Amino acid sequence: xxxxxxxxxxxxxxxxxxxxxxxxxxxxxxxxxxxxxxxxxxxxxxxxxxxxxxxxxxxxxxxxxxxxxxxxxxxxxxxxxxxxxxxxxxxxxxxxxxxxxxxxxxxxxxxxxxxxxxxxxxxxxxxxxxxxxxxxxxxxxxxxxxxxxxxxxxxxxxxxxxxxxxxxxxxxxxxxxxxxxxxxxxxxxxxxxxxxxxxxxxxxxxxxxxxxxxxxxxxxxxxxx
Amino acid sequence: xxxxxxxxxxxxxxxxxxxxxxxxxxxxxxxxxxxxxxxxxxxxxxxxxxxxxxxxxxxxxxxxxxxxxxxxxxxxxxxxxxxxxxxxxxxxxxxxxxxxxxxxxxxxxxxxxxxxxxxxxxxxxxxxxxxxxxxxxxxxxxxxxxxxxxxxxxxxxxxxxxxxxxxxxxxxxxxxxxxxxxxxxxxxxxxxxxxxxxxxxxxxxxxxxxxxxxxxxxxxxxxxxxxxxxxxxxxxxxxxxxxxxxxxxxxxxxxxxxxxxxxxxxxxxxxxxxxxxxxxxxxxxxxxxxxxxxxxxxxxxxxxxxxxxxxxxxxxxxxxxxxxxxxxxxxxxxxxxxxxxxxxxxxxxxxxxxxxxxxxxxxxxxxxxxxxxxxxxxxxxxxxxxxxxxxxxxxxxxxxxxxxxxxxxxxxxxxxxxxxxxxxxxxxxxxxxxxxxxxxxxxxxxxxxxxxxxxxxxxxxxxxx
Numbered sequence: 264x265x266x267x268x269x270x271x272x273x274x275x276x277x278x279x280x281x282x283x284x285x286x287x288x289x290x291x292x293x294x295x296x297x298x299x300x301x302x303x304x305x306x307x308x309x310x311x312x313x314x315x316x317x318x319x320x321x322x323x324x325x326x327x328x329x330x331x332x333x334x335x336x337x338x339x340x341x342x343x344x345x346x347x348x349x350x351x352x353x354x355x356x357x358x359x360x361x362x363x364x365x366x367x368x369x370x371x372x373x374x375x376x377x378x379x380x381x382x383x384x385x386x387x388x389x390x391x392x393x394x395x396x397x398x399x400x401x402x403x404x405x406x407x408x409x410x411x412x413x414x415x416x417x418x419x420x421x422x423x424x425x426x427x428x429x430x431x432x433x434x435x436x437x438x439x440x441x442x443x444x445x446x447x448x449x450x451x452x453x454x455x456x457x458x459x460x461x462x463x464x465x466x467x468x469x470x471x472x473x474x475x476x477x478x479x480x481x482x483x484x485x486x487x488x
Numbered sequence: 489x490x491x492x493x494x495x496x497x498x499x500x501x502x503x504x505x506x507x508x509x510x511x512x513x514x515x516x517x518x519x520x521x522x523x524x525x526x527x528x529x530x531x532x533x534x535x536x537x538x539x540x541x542x543x544x545x546x547x548x549x550x551x552x553x554x555x556x557x558x559x560x561x562x563x564x565x566x567x568x569x570x571x572x573x574x575x576x577x578x579x580x581x582x583x584x585x586x587x588x589x590x591x592x593x594x595x596x597x598x599x600x601x602x603x604x605x606x607x608x609x610x611x612x613x614x615x616x617x618x619x620x621x622x623x624x625x626x627x628x629x630x631x632x633x634x635x636x637x638x639x640x641x642x643x644x645x646x647x648x649x650x651x652x653x654x655x656x657x658x659x660x661x662x663x664x665x666x667x668x669x670x671x672x673x674x675x676x677x678x679x680x681x682x683x684x685x686x687x688x689x690x691x692x693x694x695x696x697x698x699x700x701x702x703x704x705x706x707x708x709x710x711x712x713x714x715x716x717x718x719x720x721x722x723x724x725x726x727x728x729x730x731x732x733x734x735x736x737x738x739x740x741x742x743x744x745x746x747x748x749x750x751x752x753x754x755x756x757x758x759x760x761x762x763x764x765x766x767x768x769x770x771x772x773x774x775x776x777x778x779x780x781x782x783x784x785x786x787x788x789x790x791x792x793x794x795x796x797x798x799x800x801x802x803x804x805x806x807x808x809x810x811x812x813x814x815x816x817x818x819x820x821x822x823x824x825x826x827x828x829x830x831x832x833x834x835x836x837x838x839x840x841x842x843x844x845x846x847x848x849x850x851x852x853x854x855x856x857x858x859x860x861x862x863x864x865x866x867x868x869x870x871x872x873x874x875x876x877x878x879x880x881x882x883x884x885x886x887x888x889x890x891x892x893x894x895x896x897x898x899x900x901x902x903x904x905x906x907x908x909x910x911x912x913x914x915x916x917x918x919x920x921x922x923x924x925x926x927x928x929x930x931x932x933x934x935x936x937x938x939x940x941x942x943x944x945x946x947x948x949x950x951x952x953x
Contacts, residue, residue, distance in 0.1 A: 317842055318947040338846075344946075345844020356839040360501050361494070372490070373844040418843065 265291040265314070265426060265458060270323035272309050272481075283309040285481035287323070291474070293425070294456045296449055298469035300486075301478035307462040308430060310478065314460060315348050315428050316340045327426065345373040349419030349457075351448075353431035355411040357403040363389060363414045364399045370421040388417035392447060409440035416448055420455065427452065429461040433468055445471065491849055495856025499864075509825050509861055514868025516818035517929075521873030521922050523811040526881040528918070530804045534797055541789040543769040544673055545776055547759040548785050561755045562784060570761055573775045575768035580668040580760040583746040587717055587739075590618045592658035615750045619717035623659050623737050624702035661703075662738040663717065665746020666690065669698060673760045677735030685711035685726035693744040698726040700736035718749040759784075766790075803884050815925055818865070822933030826858050830940045841946040851938040858930040858937070866926035870919055877918075 270287040273280050283306040291297050301307045312318040313325060316332050325332040327347060335343060349370075357366045367385035368378075376384075389399045392413040403411050412432060419427050432448065433441030445461075445468050452459045461472065469475050475486045500506055547570070549561050567581050588594055629652070664674050669687045672680035688696045699709060704727050707715065713724045722741070730736050747753050763772040773788040780786055830837070837850055 312947040315842065315946075318945070341844060341846050344842065348844075350839075350842050352839070356835070358836055358840070360497060369840070369845075370843045373846075373849070422844070 264293060264326075264328060265460075266324075266326040267314075268324050268326070270310075270313060270325065271321045272306075272313060272318070273321045282481045284313065284320070284483075287481075287483045289476060289483060289485070291458055291460065293458055294452070296452055296459045296461070296473045297476065298461045298463055298472035298474070299476045299478055299483075300464060300466060300469045301462075302464065305478040306481045307478055310483070311428050311430050311460070311462055314426070315350060316343050341373075345370060346422055347425050349422070349424035349427040351412070351415050351419045351427065351429035351432045353434040355403065355408070355415045355435075357411055357414055357418070359403055362400050362402055363394060363406065363410075363417075366403070366414055367417045367421055370418060374422055384421065385417070388420055389414065391451065392417045408436055409444065412436060412440075412444050413447070416444065416451070420451060420457070423455065423457075425458060427457055427459045429459065431463055432461065433463065433465065441465070441468065491853035492856045495853040495858075496860045498853070498857045499860035506861065506864075509821070510864040510868060513818055513821055513862060513865025513929075514872060516814050516821060517862075517866050517869025517922055517926060518872025518876065519869075520811055520814040520818065520925060521869055521918060522876050522880045523807040523814060524921060525873060525877035525918055526884055527804055527807040527811060529881050530800050530807065530885065534800050534804065537797060538766070538790060538793060540678055541793050542673075542678070543763045543766045543789065545761040545763065545769070545773050545786060545788045546673075546792075547761060547776060547780060549757060550783060550785055561752070561757060562759065563754050564756065565754075566780070566783065567756060567759055569779050570759065570776060573761075573772060573779065575764050575772050576761055577764040578668070578671075578760075578762040580666060580671045580674060580762075581743055581756040582674045582758040582760070583665040583743055583750065583752060583755060584757045585615050585617065585663045585665075585746065585750050586660035587615075587617050587619045587621075587663050588660045589622050589658045590620055592656045593654055594658065594660050595654070615718075615752070617718045617750070619661060619663075619739075620715045621661055621699075621703065621707050621717070621739065623661055624700070624706040625659075625733055625737060627653060627657065627659060629653060659737070662734070663746060663749075664738050664740050665743040665750075666740060667743040669740050669742070671760060672730060672735065674758075675730055675732075675735040675738040675740065677730035677732040679729075679731040680735065681729050683727045683729050685724070687726050688740060688742050688745075690742050691744070692742055693748055694742065695720055695722045695745060696725040696741065697722045698728050698740040699724055700738070701727050701729050702736045703739070720749060800885065806884070815929070818862075818925070819929045819932045822858055822862055822865075822929050823936055825861065826854065826933045826937035827940065829857070830854065830937045830944075834944055837941055837944045838946045841944065847938075847942045850941050851934070854937050854941060855930065855934045858934045859927065862926040862930040862933070863923075866922050869926075870922050873918065873922060 267287055267289050270284050271282065272284040273282050275281075287310065299307055299310065309318070313320050314332075316325075316335070320333055323333070327343070332340070332343060357363075358369065361369065364382065364385045367388055368381040371381040371384060386396075386399060394410060394413050394417070398406060398410060403414070406414065412435075415432075419429075427448070429448065433444055436444060448459065448461070449471065451457070459472075461468070463469050477484050477486050547562070564581065567579060570576065570579055586594075662675070666674040667690045668674065669690055670680065672678055683701050685698075688694075688698055699707075704710060704713075704724070709715065709724050709727075711724055711727060714721050715724070716722070717739075722739075728740070730738075741749075743756070747755060761772065761776055763769040769788055769790055773786060773791070777786045840850060841847075
């Protein structure tokens with residue numbers, strides 16, 4: 264269960280305070296697939312940063328399975344990010360000099376998993392996202408955008424996270440590949456019972472989610488389509 | 489893959505850059521090693537020279553050396569005063585007399601050059617006595633200078649050609665009366681070892697003498713042989729070897745015997761004071777100077793050596809500064825490199841943090857990247873050090889010591905005759921230093937990088953999406 268209460272994030276811009284998030288409240292049940300839509304600059308990425316504990320809020324709380332993330336100390340935050348969260352980025356953000364398998368193994372290293380297990384699980388996940396064995400040994404530069412995003416999805420699932428946060432995961436892909444990645448993410452979240460929060464401005468993609476939220480000027484509203 | 493493996497692999501992400509960094513770093517570490525080699529070689533030479541010269545102080549009647557008018561010889565009561573000085577380990581008193589071989593002259597003819605040393609009957613250290621002994625060394629002349637037996641004479645000739653000495657020319661023989669026949673300093677040497685027979689009894693007033701093996705060979709002497717001097721028959725009781733020609737040209741006898749034979753009762757022409765340690769040498773020298781006042785010239789071995797060692801000390805100073813400079817340059821190179829790399833991979837660091845890596849894990853990875861670069865640089869540097877260490881040291885030393893006089897007060901100072909001869913070698917300790925320096929440089933270089941890594945906020949990754 265993800266529960267966000269009174270979440271506010273204010274940035275100082277010159278002499279003015281800018282409310283990137285303004286008293287945001289929502290709840291998402293375990294295993295729900297949720298999309299957040301909004302225009303550029305509406306606060307989508309800021310919200311994702313807060314949920315992923317990459318940034319501290321100005322006010323409010325984020326409870327994940329009953330624990331308030333905003334009150335966690337640094338070590339607990341590192342554990343939270345490595346064990347509870349899986350991140351997928353628009354531009355994949357794979358480490359360029361590591362192979363696909365090694366990129367997927369990276370988060371598992373952070374939780375102290377043994378090398379042999381890491382490799383087995385990384386290969387299994389890459390199989391699940393449909394990357395063949397030969398491509399698993401390639402570095403990101405030798406993979407297409409769609410293939411890189413598959414690796415990113417596999418990496419996000421590496422530590423069996425309870426919450427996957429995806430920032431425009433199909434933004435850099437053509438429609439066909441984007442649909443395929445979305446479907447794969449949806450299916451995997453269902454099979455792994457993982458909560459997914461996906462940020463997008465593609466209404467077509469957003470509509471396929473279980474729930475849709477819209478962010479406008481830092482305020483969040485649920486949309487029922 | 490561990491942070492260590494990733495760090496090592498990351499060092500080769502950009503091969504061209506890696507080669508450039510390793511090359512520059514190698515030059516810096518290499519220069520640092522070369523300077524260390526030079527520094528250590530020169531330092532060893534200075535220490536060795538100082539230790540071979542010893543912690544002795546030479547006390548001679550004022551103006552005794554290089555002039556011919558000394559009327560204020562020291563007395564045994566002067567020596568007694570020196571015995572009260574603290575930190576004095578030993579005092580050796582000598583009475584030196586230049587004795588001419590029968591039927592020879594030490595007057596070279598011609599005009600002695602200014603400052604030249606003239607030996608003979610008008611010499612302050614000569615009683616005008618003669619001996620049946622012949623000096624073991626010949627005098628050779630070329631272009632204004634005649635030299636042999638540790639003595640050199642500068643003689644002016646009208647056309648600057650080699651001086652011609654009289655047919656019966658011979659340098660006088662030093663008869664050295666001493667109360668410590670085992671002290672090599674008495675005969676201007678740093679080593680004295682018995683070859684056969686025994687040393688003369690220092691307190692016994694007898695006609696017993698010690699001669700060098702060269703002197704014995706020249707005069708067909710062996711232990712028990714006799715020769716004449718001062719109109720007396722003297723007996724060889726021991727044969728020695730020293731490390732200087734001037735030492736081997738000397739005859740050693742007891743101080744009391746020398747005083748009796750030269751009819752200079754209670755007189756000494758030189759005193760050698762030995763301090764109990766190098767540390768106390770300076771204070772003992774000052775105390776001796778104060779005690780002797782203007783009556784004697786007081787020179788410590790270190791004073792005499794310092795002028796000759798000055799070029800080496802300069803080389804040591806230059807190499808020390810260069811060592812610090814090159815090691816510092818290495819640290820700055822790796823520091824800037826790591827800052828550049830961290831800034832370049834800011835986004836990647838943010839991503840790795842976002843997926844759960846701690847600052848420590850990331851810093852560890854960058855530390856190993858820096859270590860890989862510096863280790864490669866150290867290997868290149870060690871190669872440079874091995875190849876250039878000895879030649880550079882030799883060039884530095886020879887450039888600095890060329891034309892430097894090592895004759896101190898006019899007499900050769902044992903141990904300073906080969907001041908520019910330095911053995912520089914790159915040994916294991918130097919190579920280990922090179923490696924340790926590389927580790928230190930990597931650590932220094934990673935410190936600021938670590939600070940930058942800690943400041944990278946993972947949220948920046950999303951913001952720049």
